[in-house]
Amino acid sequence: MADLYSVTGLHVSLADMTRKPLLGAAPRIGILHGLTFAIGRGEVVGIVGGSGSGKSTLGRALVRLLEPTAGRILFDGQDIAHLPEPALRPLRRRFQMIFQDPLSSLNPRQTVGTILRAPLALHGLPLARAAEALDAVGLPRAHLARYPHELSGGQRQRVGIARAIALRPDFILADEIVSGLDVSSQAQVLALLETLVRDFSLTLAFISHDLSVVRRLCTRIIVLHQGRIVEDAPAARLFDAPKAEYTRMLLSAIPLPDPDQPWD
Amino acid sequence: MADAAEGRGAVRRRAGLRLWLSGGWLAALAAAALLAPWIAPHDPLAQDLFAGRLPPAWQAGADPAYLLGTDSLGRDVLSRVLHGARVALFVALVAGTLTALIGAALGLLAGFYRGWVDVAISRLVDIWMAFPPVLFAILLIAVLGTGLASIIVAIVVIDWTRFARVVRAEAMAQGAMDYVASARVAGMGRLRTLATEILPNCLPTIGVLLTLEMGIAVIVEAILSFVNLSISTDAPTWGGMIAEGRLSIHQAWWVLVFPLVALFLTVLAFGQLGEGLKDRFDPVLR
Numbered sequence: 001m002a003d004l005y006s007v008t009g010l011h012v013s014l015a016d017m018t019r020k021p022l023l024g025a026a027p028r029i030g031i032l033h034g035l036t037f038a039i040g041r042g043e044v045v046g047i048v049g050g051s052g053s054g055k056s057t058l059g060r061a062l063v064r065l066l067e068p069t070a071g072r073i074l075f076d077g078q079d080i081a082h083l084p085e086p087a088l089r090p091l092r093r094r095f096q097m098i099f100q101d102p103l104s105s106l107n108p109r110q111t112v113g114t115i116l117r118a119p120l121a122l123h124g125l126p127l128a129r130a131a132e133a134l135d136a137v138g139l140p141r142a143h144l145a146r147y148p149h150e151l152s153g154g155q156r157q158r159v160g161i162a163r164a165i166a167l168r169p170d171f172i173l174a175d176e177i178v179s180g181l182d183v184s185s186q187a188q189v190l191a192l193l194e195t196l197v198r199d200f201s202l203t204l205a206f207i208s209h210d211l212s213v214v215r216r217l218c219t220r221i222i223v224l225h226q227g228r229i230v231e232d233a234p235a236a237r238l239f240d241a242p243k244a245e246y247t248r249m250l251l252s253a254i255p256l257p258d259p260d261q262p263w264d
Numbered sequence: 265m266a267d268a269a270e271g272r273g274a275v276r277r278r279a280g281l282r283l284w285l286s287g288g289w290l291a292a293l294a295a296a297a298l299l300a301p302w303i304a305p306h307d308p309l310a311q312d313l314f315a316g317r318l319p320p321a322w323q324a325g326a327d328p329a330y331l332l333g334t335d336s337l338g339r340d341v342l343s344r345v346l347h348g349a350r351v352a353l354f355v356a357l358v359a360g361t362l363t364a365l366i367g368a369a370l371g372l373l374a375g376f377y378r379g380w381v382d383v384a385i386s387r388l389v390d391i392w393m394a395f396p397p398v399l400f401a402i403l404l405i406a407v408l409g410t411g412l413a414s415i416i417v418a419i420v421v422i423d424w425t426r427f428a429r430v431v432r433a434e435a436m437a438q439g440a441m442d443y444v445a446s447a448r449v450a451g452m453g454r455l456r457t458l459a460t461e462i463l464p465n466c467l468p469t470i471g472v473l474l475t476l477e478m479g480i481a482v483i484v485e486a487i488l489s490f491v492n493l494s495i496s497t498d499a500p501t502w503g504g505m506i507a508e509g510r511l512s513i514h515q516a517w518w519v520l521v522f523p524l525v526a527l528f529l530t531v532l533a534f535g536q537l538g539e540g541l542k543d544r545f546d547p548v549l550r
């Protein structure tokens with residue numbers, strides 16, 4: 001079966017507004033420099049790299065929140081890299097995104113119900129799926145009437161997840177979705193993602209700067225460094241025998257639990 | 265934790281009091297303005313030269329028929345204040361709403377669509393604001409002629425920039441939030457995102473500005489009446505009464521003071537109402 005995503009020669013450069021001259025266009029800075037990779041159906045791919053390595057930019061290109069400067073993004077065989085918004089709209093149900101900061105990604109003046117139903121209504125799907133999505137992420141249906149600020153951080157992030165899965169997409173991009181949570185909520189959200197991937201046969205791209213978070217969840221890992229892929233390998237192999245120098249550096253930064261180590 | 269909860273409670277109680285006082289005054293004033301033809305004890309234009317400068321009813325030498333006294337032409341001050349409220353509130357409502365609609369719409373478009381739409385609207389605002397407002401108003405009235413409609417047009421034409429600037433900044437801030445990106449990922453169109461996601465988040469700001477603008481409209485109407493650029497001179501307006509009362513301040517303070525108090529309380533109430541409503545009904549602050 002063909003890959004769900006097949007990306008070739010992906011370049012993204014953005015206008016640098018801080019150095020924009022008074023007249024004329026701002027200079028462009030390259031963020032991603034020719035990425036080529038594929039994501040197979042049912043794969044859970046980790047995208048890791050340091051801050052500023054271009055993970056979010058790559059993610060946003062995959063769900064077409066930004067248009068790449070060059071390259072192809074085949075989604076289920078169709079090149080979406082330069083599709084205009086109207087042509088993209090019917091496809092959008094199929095690739096969804098969970099955002100890092102649920103306080104910013106959930107409209108503060110809408111109830112959870114409104115937030116979950118709006119995308120369903122846009123695609124003509126049954127609104128009852130809003131409640132079902134809450135079931136799936138383990139939140140009581142009564143929360144439909146709540147506002148985001150009436151929920152805890154972990155609950156908010158579950159609402160973000162519910163919004164994405166309610167559309168029954170083929171692909172979900174999760175951009176640093178646990179980095180704002182405390183350790184126990186992190187573990188719960190990760191466990192939830194594992195269940196959802198299985199139950200909904202999702203394809204997931206999981207962005208994180210933290211390899212230890214990715215280790216548990218992902219089948220394959222792509223390591224980004226300064227806008228380039230430095231390593232792309234199955235998770236087990238990457239952790240056992242990292243090839244790139246940069247990957248070894250990231251791995252050595254993971255604090256390993258060592259019971260013999262004295263506290264100092 | 266208990267402290268924080270208590271602190272919030274105190275803020276809410278104060279906000280509640282503010283809301284009740286300002287809302288109460290404005291509601292009473294609106295009722296009085298609507299019912300003025302029926303509840304005013306006298307015809308506001310009827311002169312009685314034998315009953316000129318009668319003091320308020322509780323003072324010596326007063327006629328109990330004239331509760332707040334009469335002016336130098338023997339017109340009933342209470343009736344004139346009540347009819348003046350009609351003019352003041354009408355201008356506040358119409359001018360405030362029109363200003364808000366035009367200014368907020370342009371501000372939303374500029375702040376959300378950015379690009380050339382923003383450049384065009386922002387330049388227009390800059391140029392507009394280079395005119396001194398009072399001069400602008402008098403010039404406009406000179407061209408349009410005196411009258412309520414001209415006053416309303418003048419207020420709208422001068423003050424839409426206030427809304428445009430503030431709402432543009434707010435729309436820009438909201439547009440950078442992830443819930444807007446999320447709406448796009450869900451396949452929502454731009455205009456619909458503006459209407460259903462951004463606008464509701466700008467409404468509290470627009471509401472506060474709107475009530476402030478209504479207060480400003482009341483003042484502007486009074487000022488223009490004061491300098492005789494509003495409706496005809498003997499029509500009952502607060503500004504006109506203040507202008508007349510000023511001339512006889514030593515003989516009949518009540519002609520000046522009562523419309524002045526009404527004006528002051530109304531402007532104050534509009535300002536407090538906006539803040540109070542925001543504190544009370546904004547689900548984010550609640």
Ligand SMILES: Nc1ncnc2c1ncn2[C@@H]1O[C@H](COP(=O)(O)OP(=O)(O)O)[C@@H](O)[C@H]1O
Pocket residue numbers: 014015016017031049050051052053054055056057058
């Ligand atoms: N809108 C933008 N305009 C200009 N530069 C940007 C913009 N967004 C991100 N960048 C730059 O692109 C680089 C990659 O950013 P990002 O993809 O957010 O990295 P990551 O998510 O890996 O931390 C950073 O150096 C950042 O400064």
Ligand SMILES: [Mg+2]
Pocket residue numbers: 055056057176
């Ligand atoms: Mg990022």
